[in-house]
Structure formats: structure tokens, C-alpha cells
Amino acid sequence: MAKRAFLIPSLMDDTLDPSSDATRTLTEKTYTELRTDIIEGRLLPGSKLRVEHLRQRYAVGAGTLRESLTRLVSDALVTAEGQRGFRVSPIAIEDLEDITRLRVHIETHALRESIRHGDDHWRSELRASYEDLSRLEQPLTRDNRGRWEALNLRFHEMLLAGRPSPWELKILRMLARHGERYRRYAMDLPGAVRDVHAEHAEIYELAMSGQDARAALALEAHICATPQVLSRAFREGRVRLPAADDRTG
Template sequence: MIEPLLTIPAQSELPDSEPKTLVEGAYRQLRRDIIEGRLAPGSRLRVEHLKDFYNVGAGTLREALALLVSDALVVSQEQRGFRVTPISLADFEDVTHTRVLLETEALRQSIAHGDEAWEAELVGSFHRLTRAEEKLAADTPSSANEWEQRNRAFHEVLISACPSAWIRYFVGIMNQQSERYRRLTLLNPVLPRDVHAEHTAIFDAALARDAGRAAQLLAEHIVLTLTTMRQLPQEIFRNAGN
């Protein structure tokens, strides 16, 4: 079987491994700053300014930006350079529905093919996520970033036994997009929500090999973020690139 040429490493691996090239290092830094909102949605990315900030050459930075275009985190504007991809409620609705389609199918396949090693990894990732959620509830420093990393890792492990590399790849793209929006809900909580209970229910169903229930719970979990997003003031989206 020929594996697809996927150039982007698994997201959960990014914080723990050293970049192999200058391009990869610049890509990681830019990606992090876009997802965490330091580079605002819709803002122009001027190579002549950013190359000094990230301490890389113009060519290296352009290559990193090209990778981010393939992630749909950056938009190339022909002769006008690059911009951070804008955000909107309509876009997040599209991202959410696409993510539900892909990730629930990936979870079904992962449960069908997962072995004892997958189960052990799932238990470990859930334990680490639980600790991060405890810190988030206590509002400890850097808790949001740690929670995002552990949440991402948990969702990746859930589908890691899915045999389709393409499904896993596109789920990763959708999760990157979701993370940009999810951070807005963390900063602007509007609906009471027990995310830990949601994760626990998904974990229990997956470990019990109940693919139907696990997929249903995962879909509800993903859609609830969209429900929360719809409650946010619309000026959040209008002002995101200012």
C-alpha cells in the first residue's frame, strides 16, 4: 500500500520534537501564533517585517507561509502577499459539519481496528487530559495552552487506529481550524458546559467498543462548541482582524 505524502507532522508531536529545518521551525511558530490569535484573523503578513521577528530569511518565511496556505490558515493573494485566513460564524458552521462527518467515521474505524496498544494509549491520553482539565478549572497559569495540547492529543488518539491516512489527515486540518474558534469560547464563556463529562462519556464508549454511541457522543461534543459560538456577540468576528 502506498501511503499519501503528508508533509505535516501530527499536531500532538509538534510541541515535543525539535524542528528539523528552518522552514519547519518558522512554520510551527507561525502556526502557533495564528491559532492562538497573536496574528489576528484577516491581518496582513508582511514578509519584510515578519522575517526579522521570527529571525529567518525571506525565502524561509515564504516557504513556511506556503505550508500554512495548504493548512488553510493563511490566504495567498497573488501579488499582494499573504493574510491570515479570516474567521466567520458561517465558516465555523462549515468546519463543524465537515469535522463531524470525518471524525465520527474515523472514530468508528479506529474502534473497529484498535488493539490493546491503542487502548493503553487512549487511557494515557485521557488521564493527561483529565489533569489538564483540573488545572483549567483552577485557572492556573498557562492552563488554556496545556488543555488545548492535551485535548488535541486525546482526539488524535481516539482516531489513531483508523486505517485511512487521508481521513486522519483531513481531520487534522479541521481540528486546526476548530482550535482557532474554540479559543474564543474559552475566553468568552456564555453557556454552562461540563467538557470533562463529555470527554469521559466518549472515552468510556470508545473503550467499551460501542462505536455507535461513541460516534454519537463525539458528534454532540463537536456541535456543542458551535452552539456556544452562536451565542457570542457578532462583533467578536467583525473585530477579529482589527
């Protein structure tokens, strides 16, 4: 029986270049722009999303905007307040810890299954995604972080593509989006020292050599690194996450 085709790279096209799909609808484009602005913190956690203001910002009609916001509610990036409209979902260390627990639980199991069932085509695709990521993260800078986030997500998804599961992919993609909201705070911490490329290299080499148990342990440490750094900085007062208030997006 023929192997299932690897669809993950094509699924990632909108992340790598949101403007590349000529058939993208206006709603999809608005949704992508809103999502990016929330993840990047240009729309602050807890801020009120007033349709009349956002219509001017994104140059779209109220119907398109509301449809995009409704999709973001499904992503848990926006909260609906009944008749009072929409608000950017707040962020909190407790939420980050919960996101991390879920990622570790799902992603390490999926990685072990992927390594056990992956074939030569999977290893070839994984190698390509790793090489693309490696070229960009040596060094990783603030200027290339947006592109890095896309390639980082692609690498993590390719790690799991040896035995693809559409539902695991959907769940992990949502968790990864939320993780990005916190990672930007960790990356801006003064004096933060972390060799992300070395972490990726270790996971990649263990996966390629078929060492599923060790690869899962390396992946768990990698997933937990940012939450641990950020939680420590939060407790020490070196970073403060925005709290919900009446700011307008």
C-alpha cells in the same frame, strides 16, 4: 499478520513540544511559530502579513519566511493575494459551521471503525492519552490551554487509531487547527459553563466498552458544543469576530 504500529503519538511530538526536535529546519520552526501565532490570534484574522515586518519578528530571511507562508496557504490559514503578498485567513461563523459539519461527518465514522477494529494495544494507548488529558483539564484554565490543546488533539486522534487512516488524519488535523482559532473566543466568553472533562470521559468510556454507536453520538455532541455556544453568543452580540481589513501582522 501483525498489527500496524501506532504512529500517532510520535506524529504529535512537534505539537506537544515544538522545540524538542533537534533536527528541525529553520523553515519548519518558522512555519510552526507562524501557525501558532495565527491560531492563538497574535496575528489577527484578516491582517496583512508583510514580509519585511515578519522577518524582524521571527529573525529569519525572506526566503524562509515565504516558504513558511506558502505552507500555511496549503493549510488554509493564510491566503495568497497574487503580487500583493499574504494575509491571515479571515474567520466567520459560517466557516465554523462548515468545519463542524465536516468534522462530524468524518470523525464519527472513523470512531466507529476504530472501536470495531481496535485491539488491546489501541485501548492501552487510548487510556494513556485520556489520563494525560484528564490530569490537565481538571480544571482547564487559560494558563494551561496551550498544553491542553495539544493533549486534546492527541486524545481525539487516539480515539481513531484503532483503524488508522493517514488521509483521515491529515484532513482532521487541518480541521482541528482551524477549530482552535474559534475555540479560544468561546473559552473567553463570560459565564460560559461547560464540563469538557465530563464530555471526554463519556466518549472514552463508551469507546473502551465497545459501544460504537453511542460513542459516535457523544462525540458528535462534543464537537458541536463549541460552535453552538459561539454561534449563539454571536447572534446575541456577546462576541464579535475580527473582520478582514488592512491591519499588518
